[in-house]
Amino acid sequence: MQVRYFDHVATTPLDEEVLKAIMPYLKEDFGNPLSIYESGMRARKAIEEARAEVSSLINVKPSEIIFTSSGAEANNLALRGIALAKQSKGSHIIVSKVEHHSVLNSARFLEKSGFAVTFLHPDKYGTISPESLRKAITNETILISIILASPEVGTVQPIKELAHIAKEKGITFHTDAVSGVGSIPIDVSDLGVDLLSMAGHQFYGPKGAGALYLREGMRIVPLIYGGIQEGGRRAGTENVPAIVGMGRAAGIAKEKLPERVHYIKGLRDKLIEGILKTEKVYLTGHPSERLPGHASFVVEFIEGESMLLLLAVLGIYAASGSACSSKALKASPVLLSMGISPNLAQGSIVFSLGYENTEDDINYLLTEFPVIVKRLREISPYQKGWGGMEETGQCIPQK
């Protein structure tokens, strides 16, 4: 069975060229990068080359990149590391309700540790407004963290404006750019953020390598103490193959980004147009300010996981924010925070495209999707409507 993979915000396949770049560091050059003999020195050199490639992708200095094990670790380091480093200056942190769990749960941890946290609500498109950020800032605010692009609804935030507000007030600004780096052009000098998280496996690199950009001169308290790796800001023997892979993936992404963005956007627009032809299916997230390969919807009267299963049987792999598709058995907090009713949020379906997707993949999906929706609606007790929920206002589709 041919697999049509539409879950690139979960992870991307490994680029062949990246795999080739990694191989020597799994075999011949296995030395510890701190060792002074040849194989160690080659590993050290490879890490620094990777650092240069990653820094170049977002237009910062190599010395401003800290390699971590994942995007989640980068987010933890950013929030907890800055909060601890700046706690003498204040005890208030601002994050949004549309953050990844690694940001939300770091913020909740800090809340339990004595910091006050404001969770900003998005609008119906999942966007955090600069006005709401301005209102949330207090004299105690030391850190603001707003995600660059939502993996669930694809909305790209007005980070430049948000970061500018923080800068005016002298507050540190972090963005979780895990879903954005490698998918859209990012220039940190233009964005104006102080910290930015990324993960190599989101742009055709291997799992096990992430990075945090930390503006030069900023102090951060490490999460992991030990040796002198990463300038003493993240101890532990480096995952050399994964870091090398992330570096090579960053190099390829930089080179090919414009053509990939153009190509993927074309496929995505076709996908959105085609999916919305099915009745009572609504786009979630921002109609234009969204990741180039991102198409997310809610489908009335049926549930997301059952859609995923039927699609998977056909070799179509996608994602859902329905309660039944998450191990936590809770509908997506992101969708709920956007004002989408809980019953509609159960019908969430997310397609995220990659450059290896083809027009044929989209055509296949668009042929099969209405069949699956019809099939599940025939089983659903709500095939004739929500049974009065519309009148009670519990089911308001997003216009």
Added chain:
Amino acid sequence: MYSAKVMEHFMNPRNVGEIENPDGVGEEGNPTCGDVMKITIRVSEGRIVDAKFQTFGCGAAIAVSSMITEMAKGKTIEEALLISKESVANELEGLPAQKMHCSNLGADALRKAIADYKDKQKK
């Protein structure tokens, strides 16, 4: 994640639909927090001769609904009341642990349908 039996019932659900003028109707669940199952039954001489379901829910919920209607058909009311969440899960050769409490509303929906039938009998 799911057993082959669960997938088989999910892909080819038995007894989908609604019995016209049923002898009993049972609905369990709430779409705002999860799955909803509606079961209608036809009863003749104290025996469930037909059962149909409609379900809003995940793969496990649909498989459970399909299986429970299969199990209920042919049983007397008393026998059908003995069908439990565990026995449905066993017939399906297991359900993931986290799905047990949310997907397995079928036994409750069936009980409600039987209670509805008994209520109607009293009138």
